[in-house]
Amino acid sequence: MSQVHVYDSTLRDGAQAQGISYSVEDKIKIVERLDALGVAYIEAGNPGSNPKDLEFFRRLGELKLTHSKIIAFGATRKIGIRPEDDNNLRSLLSAGTEAVAIFGKSWDYQVTDILRTSLAENLAMIGDTIAYLKAQGKEVVFDAEHFFDGYKANADYALQALAAAAEAGADCLCLCDTNGGTFPDVIREITALVVARFPGVSIGIHCHNDCEMAVANSVAAVQAGATQVQGTINGIGERCGNANLCAIIPNVELKLGKRCLPEGSLVHLTSLARSVSEIANMPHNEKAPYVGNDAFAHKGGMHIDAVNKNPISYEHINPELVGNSRRILMSEVAGRSTLLARINKLDPSLTKDSPETQAIVDKLKELEHEGYQFETAESSFELVVRKLLGMHKPFFELKEFKVIVAEPALSGSNSNALIKIAVGGEEEITAAEGDGPVNALDKALRKALERFYPVIREMKLTDYKVRVLDSDKASAAKVRVLIETSDAEAQWTTIGVSTDIIDASWKALVDAIEFKLVREQGN
């Protein structure tokens, strides 16, 4: 099986994205995960332009990596000096990596009008720099910036830039669609021509998503013979992003039959993608091909019936191949058969026409209208059904709470909560301080309940999300709170909606606790 080398730039080109700023610890975690997945190259930073990267490269030197080579990235030497006198190249070498990437100009206009030097000097800058780095024993990737735009403007000069790199010993010539404006047919045609022209060198592709074609362009280049694909996890990158490796890798492995990762690695793709979103502190794109939560989610009633008959009806691949899974969504459109399957887990005797089923459908519509979304909050959904079926007895009664946020602080903390609850006629009143009003209320509620239900000590809130539903109502807007809770055995998500964030959080908190207690009862 032929091999395509995956070249990840999540830490370098990805860091150009709006809203991205990694700490050194974040970067180390990402490198470890990419290595575990088995990408061939990790472009870790640009030591010339960012001195903080040098500290990171020092840390990287201490890591034991199994699959990946670390790449330090930099530019060709400055105009009119020797490579050995160039400070940026000195920084690049001091990163101490086995391999480096050097970007240079291949579009004549960029040389004359942006770089402001002669076409000949630019070729010398490429050749000198690469020859110098090869003499230092480095593996060298040459990134031909704006290659496709350059080729369209002046094919001869663009190819001369590649030739200068190849003759100086570059191991890979990577063709960059820097502005992301090229279409797959053009990428394929030009890449094929370059592959034929430079038979002894590996050809790479580096695309941007400005026409929403970065994945198609990268795959087209592989079809034309490119053997290195550059991109980023989840397509993180400047403007519209870089080519998304999480789509390219399965496209190439599953559809072109070429190998990108070590055998058996593809099933870890979804978890890698989610963990990079988490580390980069970006909401994961749930509609992302292959690795999004929705990628294999079915909502339309007819689609669900067909998928139940045979998944290939509405799934282009088996989701397990990339570590994802099929989901059947709760919603008005989903149809009663889906809903009934859920209900039957609690009461197998109910049918599509039972009055209880109708009552649940009506309640669901009412709550969805208020802003509830049970597609993610399946535990709150189960509690709604239990309540309507008379299967739920509240575990406690709220007598009152008061949350006070004060500036200046009343006690050691700005936020305090007082709560009074009753369990089986026995009352408990307590209070807690917190980081903010929701945290204070959460702590006070748990404290009040622990005496009655010691098992709630086992549960931990692991995620808290707030979404403003009608943000044009500004500070009076309705908010939806989702809370994710875990214990040693499971993870569950609950929801609350209200114009009051504390009330919305309260509802989700109560559901989180009650779901835990329902599970403990084993019914």
Place this chain on the structure above:
Amino acid sequence: MSQVHVYDSTLRDGAQAQGISYSVEDKIKIVERLDALGVAYIEAGNPGSNPKDLEFFRRLGELKLTHSKIIAFGATRKIGIRPEDDNNLRSLLSAGTEAVAIFGKSWDYQVTDILRTSLAENLAMIGDTIAYLKAQGKEVVFDAEHFFDGYKANADYALQALAAAAEAGADCLCLCDTNGGTFPDVIREITALVVARFPGVSIGIHCHNDCEMAVANSVAAVQAGATQVQGTINGIGERCGNANLCAIIPNVELKLGKRCLPEGSLVHLTSLARSVSEIANMPHNEKAPYVGNDAFAHKGGMHIDAVNKNPISYEHINPELVGNSRRILMSEVAGRSTLLARINKLDPSLTKDSPETQAIVDKLKELEHEGYQFETAESSFELVVRKLLGMHKPFFELKEFKVIVAEPALSGSNSNALIKIAVGGEEEITAAEGDGPVNALDKALRKALERFYPVIREMKLTDYKVRVLDSDKASAAKVRVLIETSDAEAQWTTIGVSTDIIDASWKALVDAIEFKLVREQGN
């Protein structure tokens, strides 16, 4: 200039997306905006499967549309009955539209194994249904479901399905990549073959994004001769979404030189895309090609310098062509030259090396580290700079506030805020009730200040967003609040970060008010 007919399915196939549920009013607004943009067809719903759609079609009948034809969508007749006896077709006709779309099977496996009928009966279902609808005077689009998978499995049968539709008088044969698993080269090859085979009929394309190739696939079909492109605004749709018209339309108009919209319409694309996100209550994808806020945003220092020299350096088109604009981002990576340009607006005498500039850079880093993002909150950024340059005198002093959220409610409302401020030595104490604690505090603060600064009555909070920054800390997580404020002349965004949502909101509120007052002072 040759014409490509845009066929929008935001309301029908888009409604299959997870988290989407439009009200009738939402749908009317979307139809009006699509018509104003000038799409040729609007697929508005499926009256057979969703009886609520009929009410919507009645409402649509009352609208005067300029550019768009409304399409009602439905299936071929059921097995073994006449079209005139089919309830779904009856509902379809009762929608009273000039044009309809009918989907039918073109993959032999889907006919035998999912539909469970004979290959011949499926062809009759297609032919009968279309002939019947043509006899009722309808313009008919035939959606050949799973066409590309069908063609790969049994090309002859897939073409027979198209022929049955064409012979019955279908006006358009639309080729669907229902599962989204096909690549552009295959789409192009098969579409070209169909175009040649059915010269008298318009050929359409309908793609899904499961390989992140829906846009490339749609464009490939247009290159092969398809004259109708189906898709949705922002690519809303089931699983990974439908083909994104907001990328396809500019790709086809600006890069293939074919017309999709009435002349002069393309500049409204960005505002249409944003308004559909708003109506559908989805966060707009700011990285979206052409129509995202980040699509022409530049962050890297070197990129910014080059774009300043000439935008084509890092922009594949002029953003104004699609109604978007270039943005130069504030950030550590952006480099001092960008930052300095901002600072110089306030104090032209400062240079890159002034100690004040260094102090601002340091403060910016510190705040970014805390979770601030000034890329969107430019007004808060301006206030930070003013404060560091000694150009800002606070408009009021906070003496204290107390926000109390109580269950059961203490007064008529669950949330109450008390506030005491001082302006020039004069104190004011007041209180307000609100929908939630932030709203109560917002109202109390404005009430206290109005006596001193009556102009704040002109300002209105128009957007309120909350983002949980470290959601794994659950209810103790840090939150970032963004507040957008408007008056008759301008709109500005301010930011606050804290573990306490009330404190974060407070910071953003104070900035919003102070920015208004700074502007009023005209300095």
